[in-house]
Amino acid sequence: MSEQQDRQAEGYDFRAIQDRWLPVWEDLRPFEAGKAGDDRPKKYVLDMFPYPSGDLHMGHAEAFCFGDILARYWRGRGYDVLHPIGWDSFGLPAENAAIKRGVDPREWTYANIEQQKASFRVYAPSFDWSRVLHTSDPEYYKWNQWIFLKMYEKGLAYRKASWVNWDPVDQTVLANEQVLADGTSERSGAVVVKKKLTQWYFRITDYADRLLDDLDQLEGKWPTKVLNMQRNWIGRSRGAEVEFEIEGREQRVPVFTTRPDTLHGATFMVVAPDSDLAAELAAGASPEVRMQFQAYLEQAQKQSEIDRQNADREKTGVFLDHFAVNPVNGERIPVWAADYVLADYGHGAIMAVPAHDQRDLDFALKFELPVRVVLDVRGEDGESLPDPVESGVALAGDGTLVNSAELDGLSKADAIARAVEILEERGTGRAATTYRLRDWLISRQRYWGTPIPILHAEDGSMQPVPESALPVVLPSSEGLDLKPKGTSPLGGATEWATVVDPETGATLTRDPDTMDTFVDSSWYYFRFLSANDGTQAFDPAEAKKWAPVDQYVGGVEHAILHLLYSRFITKVMHDLGYIDFEEPFLDMLNQGMVLLDGAKMSKSKGNLVEFASELRDHGADALRVTLAFAGPPEDDIDWADVSVQGSAKFLARAWRLADDVQGSGSAPGASFASGDAALRRATHRLLADAPGLVEQYKFNVVVARLMEQVNVTRKAVDSGCGAADPAVRESVEAIAVILSLFAPYTAEDMWAKLGHEPTVALVTWPEADPALLVEDEITLVVQVDGKVRDRLTLPASVSAEDAEAAARASAAVQRAVGDRAVVNVVVRVPKIVSIATKPAA
RNA sequence: GCCCCCAUAGCCCAACCGGCAGAGGCAGCCGACUUAAAAUCGGCACAGUCAGGGUUCGAAUCCCUGUGGGGGCACCA
Numbered sequence: 001m002s003e004q005q006d007r008q009a010e011g012y013d014f015r016a017i018q019d020r021w022l023p024v025w026e027d028l029r030p031f032e033a034g035k036a037g038d039d040r041p042k043k044y045v046l047d048m049f050p051y052p053s054g055d056l057h058m059g060h061a062e063a064f065c066f067g068d069i070l071a072r073y074w075r076g077r078g079y080d081v082l083h084p085i086g087w088d089s090f091g092l093p094a095e096n097a098a099i100k101r102g103v104d105p106r107e108w109t110y111a112n113i114e115q116q117k118a119s120f121r122v123y124a125p126s127f128d129w130s131r132v133l134h135t136s137d138p139e140y141y142k143w144n145q146w147i148f149l150k151m152y153e154k155g156l157a158y159r160k161a162s163w164v165n166w167d168p169v170d171q172t173v174l175a176n177e178q179v180l181a182d183g184t185s186e187r188s189g190a191v192v193v194k195k196k197l198t199q200w201y202f203r204i205t206d207y208a209d210r211l212l213d214d215l216d217q218l219e220g221k222w223p224t225k226v227l228n229m230q231r232n233w234i235g236r237s238r239g240a241e242v243e244f245e246i247e248g249r250e251q252r253v254p255v256f257t258t259r260p261d262t263l264h265g266a267t268f269m270v271v272a273p274d275s276d277l278a279a280e281l282a283a284g285a286s287p288e289v290r291m292q293f294q295a296y297l298e299q300a301q302k303q304s305e306i307d308r309q310n311a312d313r314e315k316t317g318v319f320l321d322h323f324a325v326n327p328v329n330g331e332r333i334p335v336w337a338a339d340y341v342l343a344d345y346g347h348g349a350i351m352a353v354p355a356h357d358q359r360d361l362d363f364a365l366k367f368e369l370p371v372r373v374v375l376d377v378r379g380e381d382g383e384s385l386p387d388p389v390e391s392g393v394a395l396a397g398d399g400t401l402v403n404s405a406e407l408d409g410l411s412k413a414d415a416i417a418r419a420v421e422i423l424e425e426r427g428t429g430r431a432a433t434t435y436r437l438r439d440w441l442i443s444r445q446r447y448w449g450t451p452i453p454i455l456h457a458e459d460g461s462m463q464p465v466p467e468s469a470l471p472v473v474l475p476s477s478e479g480l481d482l483k484p485k486g487t488s489p490l491g492g493a494t495e496w497a498t499v500v501d502p503e504t505g506a507t508l509t510r511d512p513d514t515m516d517t518f519v520d521s522s523w524y525y526f527r528f529l530s531a532n533d534g535t536q537a538f539d540p541a542e543a544k545k546w547a548p549v550d551q552y553v554g555g556v557e558h559a560i561l562h563l564l565y566s567r568f569i570t571k572v573m574h575d576l577g578y579i580d581f582e583e584p585f586l587d588m589l590n591q592g593m594v595l596l597d598g599a600k601m602s603k604s605k606g607n608l609v610e611f612a613s614e615l616r617d618h619g620a621d622a623l624r625v626t627l628a629f630a631g632p633p634e635d636d637i638d639w640a641d642v643s644v645q646g647s648a649k650f651l652a653r654a655w656r657l658a659d660d661v662q663g664s665g666s667a668p669g670a671s672f673a674s675g676d677a678a679l680r681r682a683t684h685r686l687l688a689d690a691p692g693l694v695e696q697y698k699f700n701v702v703v704a705r706l707m708e709q710v711n712v713t714r715k716a717v718d719s720g721c722g723a724a725d726p727a728v729r730e731s732v733e734a735i736a737v738i739l740s741l742f743a744p745y746t747a748e749d750m751w752a753k754l755g756h757e758p759t760v761a762l763v764t765w766p767e768a769d770p771a772l773l774v775e776d777e778i779t780l781v782v783q784v785d786g787k788v789r790d791r792l793t794l795p796a797s798v799s800a801e802d803a804e805a806a807a808r809a810s811a812a813v814q815r816a817v818g819d820r821a822v823v824n825v826v827v828r829v830p831k832i833v834s835i836a837t838k839p840a841a
Numbered sequence: 842g843c844c845c846c847c848a849u850a851g852c853c854c855a856a857c858c859g860g861c862a863g864a865g866g867c868a869g870c871c872g873a874c875u876u877a878a879a880a881u882c883g884g885c886a887c888a889g890u891c892a893g894g895g896u897u898c899g900a901a902u903c904c905c906u907g908u909g910g911g912g913g914c915a916c917c918a
Contacts, residue, residue, distance in 0.1 A: 349918095358842090823898085
């Protein structure tokens with residue numbers, strides 16, 4: 001057998017390496033956190049838990065790769081790291097699969113979980129498998145119900161009748177957050193319609209200010225994009241509430257405006273057609289107006305959300321035959337109903353200032369209502385802008401108040417402040433804030449979710465299920481009609497739904513709805529702390545030890561939904577006294593998507609890269625290195641741009657170095673001090689730079705640095721100091737330790753070849769030696785008028801004076817300066833000397 | 842309409858507080874090994890940083906304007 005073949009036979013074989021180490025790790029269980037007596041500092045690294053719809057896909061591979069890099073990194077830095085895994089296993093896909101294929105949602109769900117667990121086993125993220133949870137287990141959702149009861153006690157869970165988003169395909173209501181900007185359901189893609197229903201809500205709007213203001217604490221720690229999205233979503237808007245009298249009506253009508261400065265320009269009022277006020281005013285109008293209003297209301301409700309949101313749409317409305325009185329000037333203004341005013345924002349009514357609001361102007365021009373300019377707005381040329389009636393453009397800018405009595409002459413900002421004062425003095429208004437955010441609608445008319453722990457009596461009264469009776473266990477799906485029909489399948493489980501009150505003997509009925517699955521995921525990071533505790537949702541002492549989550553990793557698709565709900569529930573837990581912090585996730589990494597040929601992968605488009613086949617063909621390590629190396633983790637990865645073969649080649653190169661060291665007779669534990677100085681410097685630069693790079697999520701750069709280190713070490717082995725040199729061992733050990741973040745199998749095998757015991761995952765990183773980071777010589781660049789003219793090799797300790805003298809002495813520099821006069825010399829040792837000149841006098 | 846992010850070799854991407862545009866990879870080319878190929882190894886070449894203006898001794902980096910791309914919010918008063 002030739003040496004060549006011999007080598008090949010012993011070559012890098014990822015399958016053999018995986019098979020070698022998997023059983024060893026499963027035996028060692030190295031990633032169980034919080035063992036007794038472990039007093040290392042703590043880190044809680046969490047990946048957003050997966051939904052079990054089939055096997056893992058490339059998106060999972062990416063997200064869990066990044067989370068695992070960070071978990072393994074902090075272990076290497078000497079931390080006790082909690083890195084748990086669980087499944088977000090309630091939800092519609094299970095139910096839809098059940099309907100389509102006639103299987104039990106429970107069976108379908110748990111079979112998928114088993115498949116994902118098996119894939120994770122090979123992919124080998126460093127999970128603590130002793131804390132696994134599934135939100136569809138009664139042991140978990142019991143605590144959803146407990147949270148619901150706590151919130152019910154505090155008045156944070158309530159029921160109301162309202163116009164809700166209705167998904168006609170899934171036949172259930174949706175939260176606002178689940179309706180996309182185009183008016184379709186994020187789940188089914190159906191066009192969402194409005195329905196008036198009585199539903200359960202969580203009062204998240206009570207927390208709007210805190211949810212918004214606390215985002216400031218996350219600045220620089222969360223992606224700006226996510227902070228921005230949350231701010232937009234909460235949509236705080238400050239202004240004033242102004243009360244208008246309506247002739248013939250006892251109570252005054254409040255409206256919200258951000259522009260109380262323009263009160264004198266309010267020439268009509270508009271109410272939302274689907275508001276109670278509109279119905280009341282129409283009822284008191286002439287039969288003719290009543291009929292017009294009825295027709296208008298019906299037509300408005302038929303509009304789809306998409307049509308409604310089209311801003312170019314022509315304004316419509318009907319006069320309600322009533323007049324309001326402007327509180328600042330006593331003027332009578334007509335009251336209209338128009339669908340450009342929304343019933344559920346502010347008070348469902350506005351004061352219309354057509355001169356200074358484009359929507360009001362459009363309406364006024366269409367229905368020939370008066371327009372009064374109250375703010376003199378100037379253009380760039382200093383001239384007053386043309387009259388809105390002429391131009392059709394409302395004057396939205398800043399200016400000086402006119403036609404506004406006591407406000408005349410004030411600027412916009414001053415007038416806003418003064419107007420609020422005046423309103424407050426007269427008792428007809430006050431400063432006010434409104435939000436875009438609405439309360440969180442949590443009931444769903446579907447089966448596969450957490451039953452709402454409420455009992456209904458025949459007289460319509462409600463009582464909570466006592467805590468001692470939890471969990472309210474979801475009944476078997478057998479015999480239930482799961483098909484979407486607009487009412488909850490649980491209503492059909494008569495035996496389950498009927499309860500006899502032990503005290504009164506009265507017959508009670510269980511609430512047939514289940515909770516939005518975002519309730520499940522809004523607190524799961526607490527449950528991991530006490531996953532096996534049957535007596536409480538989580539142990540506050542464990543929370544004190546581990547929480548909040550130090551590092552969260554997940555997709556930006558949850559930027560609003562899951563993250564907002566989680567922040568809300570965390571604040572509620574804080575207010576209930578269970579925890580002493582208010583933000584659940586201190587740092588967050590949002591990974592990009594894995595694309596193929598520029599498009600999102602999907603089976604229907606036929607551009608699918610299968611996780612399972614990639615894992616089989618290339619192994620976990622090559623896959624993980626490819627994902628980490630593809631670019632910044634936040635960016636999308638196009639699978640067409642990357643090379644898994646290239647990653648495998650790199651891993652084989654790294655592995656062969658360990659093989660060479662093993663073959664050289666080098667033994668572990670010896671001093672590195674006598675090793676090759678140049679290689680040692682390279683190794684220590686890597687050790688010095690890698691932590692900062694990982695902490696800045698520059699995983700691609702760390703992999704590049706590892707490649708570089710492998711390259712220089714290869715050179716040292718082949719044409720330098722040779723494999724037996726201590727510096728080579730030092731370098732390869734450093735490579736193995738850092739590589740273990742990205743390629744745990746290969747690194748473990750290298751570690752063993754270097755003569756160490758498993759596992760490299762628990763090895764504390766070697767410290768960089770500062771003495772090896774200083775160079776003796778530096779290259780000083782000399783610029784003349786911004787152009788590089790010479791490079792000088794000088795001692796690293798060179799003084800500014802000596803550097804300048806050397807620069808001036810350079811022949812190349814003197815040539816560049818010529819007979820021009822030197823006007824400025826900037827010296828920045830040890831980097832650069834910059835000489836500025838001007839023509840000789 | 843309002844707000845946010847991005848733009849560097851053919852491609853994916855580096856470049857610290859403003860200081861030599863290149864770390865790494867893919868693809869390409871040349872060479873070694875091989876009967877040959879693959880694998881492996883060695884080497885080479887490639888842009889002046891989207892455009893225009895400004896600040897500065899010095900700009901990929903800071904500021905302004907524009908173009909292109911991506912994202913969030915939107916008849917929200």
